[in-house]
């Protein structure tokens with residue numbers, strides 16, 4: 001109750017008002033949707049029609065389609081793979097394999113289309129019948145590299161209702177390309193070691209063995225791995241047996257129990273000499289794997305401690321037992337994403353799983369528990385029940401990104417982890433979803449076809465907007481009803497596939513089960529958030545009592561090509577007049593009473609007020625900030641800064657929302673302010689505003705906060721970071737002193753784990769070549785991934801251009817900077833004011849070369865986020881035009897978003913520079 005709006009306690013009749021707040025809001029924000037829908041249906045072009053390569057002779061042959069025909073459906077696979085962890089005489093790392101797939105013929109056909117990418121067949125594939133009718137003979141086999149199929153043409157037809165088995169033998173490269181079956185390398189005690197591991201999602205299982213590689217083509221998998229006797233093999237199923245066989249040398253052949261019915265993208269095969277720790281209960285085996293050094297140092301312990309409790313939490317939350325007999329989690333030295341939820345064998349980047357009491361920070365620990373909760377949540381939602389196609393990815397990722405906070409909160413109840421969704425997801429995605437080049441959560445199935453389109457769907461909108469709107473829905477239905485619907489959904493669809501509206505249906509059943517009814521169906525309510533892009537700004541005018549809303553666009557002059565309308569539905573307006581809403585109430589407000597909407601930011605919208613109410617809120621922040629919930633103290637700052645960016649309120653009003661921070665001790669409001677002030681730094685650190693900003697009261701006060709050690713989980717870090725970067729001399733002296741001590745005696749690092757990122761960065765910024773080289777040596781020596789990451793980011797803080805240029809070159813050399821880290825290193829360099837132009841030149845010079853190895857959209861957004869001049873805009877447009885022949889792959893949308901953001905920045909700087917300069921000279 002009372003979650004949509006919050007009114008200061010002096011206002012009477014609160015009860016009546018609040019009862020309907022959340023409900024009224026969510027509906028109020030509805031669109032008259034049918035219009036929008038019919039518009040979309042008339043739109044012929046998919047989002048990136050430009051790259052859909054119209055072929056000269058369009059072909060309708062099945063092998064030219066990106067989707068498999070529905071003629072065959074796989075039942076079981078029997079896959080045997082043998083990765084070689086030593087190069088062959090030509091220096092190539094390879095794996096060999098044999099696979100048979102039993103499938104049922106659903107419709108008669110003389111064609112077997114099966115995915116296969118970069119595999120060479122070493123033997124003629126064979127087809128056998130599993131029923132009484134003989135199998136047709138194979139006429140020809142054609143590999144289609146573009147659509148990644150092996151097409152097997154048959155002399156006669158397969159018969160509907162009959163089952164057949166296709167057998168293949170093949171060889172593939174075990175490349176260091178982070179996709180499919182790939183290799184990861186690391187050094188241990190001076191010895192180079194190789195791990196064979198996999199990343200199948202979304203479309204790379206076909207790079208490990210021929211398969212029907214679509215999420216709805218679920219099957220049972222029998223897996224066998226050959227490997228060196230000194231190594232261990234892991235897969236999704238539990239180990240059943242191993243035996244030594246001789247193939248000239250002795251090899252171990254490990255077999256695994258058949259999997260449950262599952263999708264190909266969730267498979268995993270790993271061969272390594274890793275160590276592990278485990279925890280066994282009668283029904284479940286939990287293990288954490290990592291490099292032996294890391295396991296021996298106890299770095300897996302935290303993950304092992306939290307996994308059992310989180311699994312228990314989700315069993316209760318979903319009301320479905322954990323579906324498998326074991327849960328393995330493994331930290332890999334080379335891993336592209338943060339983690340991957342392979343069923344029963346979850347893979348992680350080292351920093352996402354390994355924790356060291358001495359060296360990791362609290363922030364590291366928190367992201368570890370959150371990522372673990374995210375992946376464990378998928379073991380049911382995503383793995384047991386799987387979305388039918390990638391166009392609905394947002395539901396899978398949005399859901400896990402929402403409940404990860406619930407799981408983490410259960411494991412670490414003292415941390416207020418749940419609140420952080422507002423900073424980490426809601427505020428973050430607002431910044432992107434406010435662009436005219438944003439996109440709706442949901443795509444149509446036919447809009448997402450090719451692998452690069454599928455990859456592009458894994459973006460902030462899917463994760464963070466998905467999480468935000470599901471949190472809103474859960475809040476609005478109440479958690480009891482939400483989980484009730486979720487539970488029947490999982491039970492009904494287990495081991496099969498769904499579309500997102502199936503969840504709405506089950507939530508509706510749960511709503512109906514309560515005997516109450518919503519004014520609109522779950523689906524109608526959610527369509528507004530799912531089928532159109534963007535979000536509204538709700539304006540509450542306390543002088544007139546009027547409430548209005550419109551699509552919030554950061555650049556009010558931008559023209560979205562998909563329109564989003566946010567309108568009150570007339571009917572509910574009328575209900576408000578009957579006192580159901582606070583419409584009438586506002587007329588009676590006294591001047592010293594404030595109104596605050598969107599309590600705890602459970603709603604996916606921003607709020608603006610009339611000037612008088614803003615003043616009253618500012619007073620409340622100054623004089624009685626405890627009367628405003630902490631999340632809303634952060635919200636007021638973030639909303640104000642963004643409304644100012646969009647030209648809706650004055651920038652000085654936004655700046656004034658930060659004045660109360662002098663007495664604020666909570667993390668969230670500070671973080672919201674610093675996030676927004678970062679924008680000021682980006683825009684102004686090359687201008688005359690920089691000086692006054694540096695000496696402003698607000699920022700210098702932050703240093704005094706440093707002495708407040710009570711709440712210092714993060715604030716101490718923020719305090720030190722800002723104080724040193726604003727040139728506070730005490731701070732600089734303190735930090736360089738610490739770093740000098742470390743350089744004098746590298747074996748004894750006394751710098752506290754939580755402060756290391758900041759200390760390293762500040763010391764390297766203040767230092768020169770010697771400090772940088774020392775940091776590089778520490779980076780190379782470090783055996784703990786989180787320590788390596790801190791050093792890697794800190795080295796980007798250097799202020800000498802030649803050091804930064806040399807560092808940029810290192811990102812092209814995987815011996816120096818792992819491929820998985822290249823993009824984030826370049827982005828770190830670009831966020832340094834000295835490094836920005838260097839990184840931009842570097843990206844432009846290497847775009848062609850960079851080809852497939854960088855994650856494009858992050859890279860483009862990262863290196864251009866400071867752009868705020870006409871000159872930079874021209875360069876960006878030139879860059880786009882110059883490279884149309886190479887294309888931008890999964891960064892296509894990011895280029896457009898960067899151009900739009902640069903335009904908005906240019907206008908904002910022109911409009912605000914003077915006022916901001918004045919304000920920082922004399923804040924009021």
Ligand SMILES: *[C@@H]1O[C@H](CO)[C@@H](O)[C@H](O)[C@H]1NC(C)=O
Nearest residue numbers: 002003419599600629630631
């Ligand atoms: C808002 O969030 C806080 C936690 O930060 C919680 O204690 C409070 O109950 C929430 N308020 C509402 C109205 O849900």
Ligand SMILES: *[C@@H]1O[C@H](CO)[C@@H](O)[C@H](O)[C@H]1NC(C)=O
Nearest residue numbers: 077078079080098100222224
């Ligand atoms: C899988 O294939 C291997 C090798 O071809 C064979 O030995 C084994 O029996 C097969 N397993 C199943 C379950 O068919």
Ligand SMILES: *[C@@H]1O[C@H](CO)[C@@H](O)[C@H](O)[C@H]1NC(C)=O
Nearest residue numbers: 094095119120171172173174
């Ligand atoms: C597969 O065949 C191609 C073309 O002959 C060759 O270049 C490639 O090296 C082969 N791959 C492997 C792993 O043998």
Ligand SMILES: *[C@@H]1O[C@H](CO)[C@@H](O)[C@H](O)[C@H]1NC(C)=O
Nearest residue numbers: 300301302303304305355357
């Ligand atoms: C894991 O749990 C054990 C037993 O409760 C505890 O002693 C240990 O400190 C925990 N380790 C970590 C890293 O949290």
Ligand SMILES: *[C@@H]1O[C@H](CO)[C@@H](O)[C@H](O)[C@H]1NC(C)=O
Nearest residue numbers: 505506508509510511512517
């Ligand atoms: C829920 O109840 C409404 C109104 O009685 C009905 O129209 C709708 O079909 C029900 N929905 C489900 C999923 O049972």
Ligand SMILES: *[C@@H]1O[C@H](CO)[C@@H](O)[C@H](O)[C@H]1NC(C)=O
Nearest residue numbers: 539541542543544609610611
């Ligand atoms: C609120 O209403 C008053 C009176 O109509 C108007 O002058 C003012 O501009 C409105 N403020 C906002 C923020 O809409």
Ligand SMILES: *[C@@H]1O[C@H](CO)[C@@H](O)[C@H](O)[C@H]1NC(C)=O
Nearest residue numbers: 746747774775777778779781
């Ligand atoms: C790195 O390791 C080498 C060899 O163990 C050692 O001599 C050197 O002092 C280490 N450097 C740093 C900065 O830790």
Ligand SMILES: [Zn+2]
Nearest residue numbers: 374378397400
């Ligand atoms: Zn996920």
